[in-house]
Amino acid sequence: MAENITELDTILDICLAKIKTEGWSIEDCLAHYPDHRDMLAQSLRVAVRLQEAQAITPSTQFTAEASERLKKRLQTSRRKPTLHKKPVLWTFSPRRWATLPAALGLFAALSACTTGVVYASDSASPGDPLYGIDRSVEQVRISVTRNPNQLLRLQVALTDERLEEAEDLTRRGDTEDLEVALNNYDQSVSDITQLAGMTGEQEEEALSQLVDQSLSKHQARLEVLLDKVPEQAQKGIERALEASSKGRDKALEAINKHGDDHPGQGPPDKEDKPGGGPPDKEDKPEKPDKPEDK
Amino acid sequence: MASTADPAFSNNETKLVARAIKGDDNAFGVLYRCYMEPIYRYIFLRVGNAAEAEDLTEDVFVKAWEALPGYRITEHPFKSWLYRIAHNLVIDYHRKRKPLALADEELQEDPATPPLPEDVIVLNQEAGVLAEAVQRLGEEEQLVVVLRFVDGLSHKEVAEIIGKSEAASRVIQHRALAMLNKHLGG
Numbered sequence: 001m002a003e004n005i006t007e008l009d010t011i012l013d014i015c016l017a018k019i020k021t022e023g024w025s026i027e028d029c030l031a032h033y034p035d036h037r038d039m040l041a042q043s044l045r046v047a048v049r050l051q052e053a054q055a056i057t058p059s060t061q062f063t064a065e066a067s068e069r070l071k072k073r074l075q076t077s078r079r080k081p082t083l084h085k086k087p088v089l090w091t092f093s094p095r096r097w098a099t100l101p102a103a104l105g106l107f108a109a110l111s112a113c114t115t116g117v118v119y120a121s122d123s124a125s126p127g128d129p130l131y132g133i134d135r136s137v138e139q140v141r142i143s144v145t146r147n148p149n150q151l152l153r154l155q156v157a158l159t160d161e162r163l164e165e166a167e168d169l170t171r172r173g174d175t176e177d178l179e180v181a182l183n184n185y186d187q188s189v190s191d192i193t194q195l196a197g198m199t200g201e202q203e204e205e206a207l208s209q210l211v212d213q214s215l216s217k218h219q220a221r222l223e224v225l226l227d228k229v230p231e232q233a234q235k236g237i238e239r240a241l242e243a244s245s246k247g248r249d250k251a252l253e254a255i256n257k258h259g260d261d262h263p264g265q266g267p268p269d270k271e272d273k274p275g276g277g278p279p280d281k282e283d284k285p286e287k288p289d290k291p292e293d294k
Numbered sequence: 295m296a297s298t299a300d301p302a303f304s305n306n307e308t309k310l311v312a313r314a315i316k317g318d319d320n321a322f323g324v325l326y327r328c329y330m331e332p333i334y335r336y337i338f339l340r341v342g343n344a345a346e347a348e349d350l351t352e353d354v355f356v357k358a359w360e361a362l363p364g365y366r367i368t369e370h371p372f373k374s375w376l377y378r379i380a381h382n383l384v385i386d387y388h389r390k391r392k393p394l395a396l397a398d399e400e401l402q403e404d405p406a407t408p409p410l411p412e413d414v415i416v417l418n419q420e421a422g423v424l425a426e427a428v429q430r431l432g433e434e435e436q437l438v439v440v441l442r443f444v445d446g447l448s449h450k451e452v453a454e455i456i457g458k459s460e461a462a463s464r465v466i467q468h469r470a471l472a473m474l475n476k477h478l479g480g
Contacts, residue, residue, distance in 0.1 A: 005468045006461070009449075016443075042475040043468070049424060049478065050443035056421050058334045062348045066330060067323055070355055074319050079360045082317030194310075198328065 011036055012043050019048065067143060125165040126184070127177035148198040152207060155195050156214050159188040163218050166240070170225055175233045182236040189215070189240075189247035196251035208255050215248035311372050315362050322362075326355050329373065332445045333380050339440050340384045342425035350387060354380045373447075374454045381437055381455070427477040435470035442467055 015029035026044050030037050057063070074081055124130040138158055145151045162185040169178040192211065199207055219241060226237045307328075313321035333354055338347035357379050365375060428436050437456055441447045442463075449460040449467075456463065 005464050009464050009467065043471045046471045046474045046478060047443050050439060050474075053335065053339060053421060053424055053444045054446075056335045056338055056444075057331055058348050058351065059344065063330075066352070067326065070326055070352055071319060071323065073352065073356050074322070074359050077356055077360055079317075079363070081319035081322075194324065197307075 008036060008039055008043065011040060012047060015040070015044055016047060016051065020051075063146075064143065125168045125177065126180040127169075127174060148195065149200060149203050149207060152192065152195045152199055153210065155188065155192050156210055159185065159192055159218070160214060162188045163221060167221065167225065170228055170233075175230060178229070178233055179236050182240045185240050186243040189243045193247050193250040193254065196254040197257075199255055204255055208252055211248060211251045211255065215244050215251070218244045219248075307372055308367060311362075311365070311367055314359070315365065315367075319359075322355075322359055325372070329376055330355070333376060335444050336377065336380055336440050337384060338421070339425045339428045339444060340436055341387060342422065342429060346387070350380075350383055353383055357383065370454055371451065374451060377441065377445075377447075377455045385433065423478070427474055430477050431470055431473055434466055435473065438463055438466045439470045439474065 011033055015024070015026075015033075018024040018029060019026070026041075026048060029044060030041055033040055058066070124134045141154060142151070145154055162181065166178060166181040166185055169175075169181050192215075196207075196211065222237055222241045222244060226234060226241070229237060307325070310321040310325050314325060330351060334347055334351040337350045337354070338344060341347055341350065354376065358376055361379070365372075370378075428440065431439070434456060438452055441452045441455065442449070447455075449463045452463045453460045456466075458466075
């Protein structure tokens, strides 16, 4: 009995994978496994229906407010947060909340102007009156971006903006705010490495290329800055160079981990026709080698 | 958030969890973003009410935050630990609350609410029907089918959460699917 269940379960997993990745229908699966047809039919129909529930998501309002609400609850919970060294993906500080209406307006305007690709189009730098609004707009963008790959792309664009801010302040000779800008840059690179570990296998190559090219260019730009800033600011640039170089290596390692850790993973059978379409009715049933988890 | 199953994420997750254990709410915020949706789905299908599921989802993470100092990274994966907390909260919720006619409650229209697009209504209706059928299963069966097919966990992960063997998880799944098929009029 247990063996039968294991075998049926393995076939069920194979069928669900085929339906998801190769467009098989339930009928295709049943035709492929005629010996298990009756048992498989009921399990498969229910399992497919359950999988459709993956589309269930919390309301937009809940999602938009979730981080801030939870953060407030943590602050009043029995265990108070103690470290605040990395303002990573949380939403806003109280000071930033004050700029939210303006930020939302700006975000709406930016959204209306752009064509889906995120470009950092604002030009304020640390010390500028509008800088808080710029960063709030970014936080709104981060909080509404749910796809990990898109989030990484966005973070790369934002990191580029951090560097532009440092370049702008160097041109203006504002070494005090330059230090802030460089700290922000280091933090932003750190966020890239963190997000790189969360990306999916899709677009692995494109994302690697994006991170590699962006951060490599940053290093060249930082080298240029190094020659331009006074001695007291050089340490910050050197630190940013190191952050950029190490961050690039770590991010690439994290993105490319998929390929190393999933050798041969994919649809379980290898005897299907090229193109992976639904099977012909006379195809031989697959016999799973051994039961495996999905 | 299928990416949470990736080894690269797991590696990163361990670091985030370690930081959260030390009290870093920013790190916990990243974990929240990663797991909020799957935990919500899991809870929704077990309570059948969107608003209650949202509140309970938040409660899961507050409880997790408070319990984090006692969490041992090496003992159970963080994800399994979160689901256990969610599972216990759902049980508490059902204990405290008398069963309601789920479909009526969930699908009742609020006159003040603007009408939803047709595809959303269909999804909500289907989700309500499914949630009602899931809730007619035993607790263990509910847990296994939702974790396996809605949240996409492996039998190994499910076994860790329910505290049984992988073989037991398969048997429970088999039984649950047969019962669900009956409840859904198959």
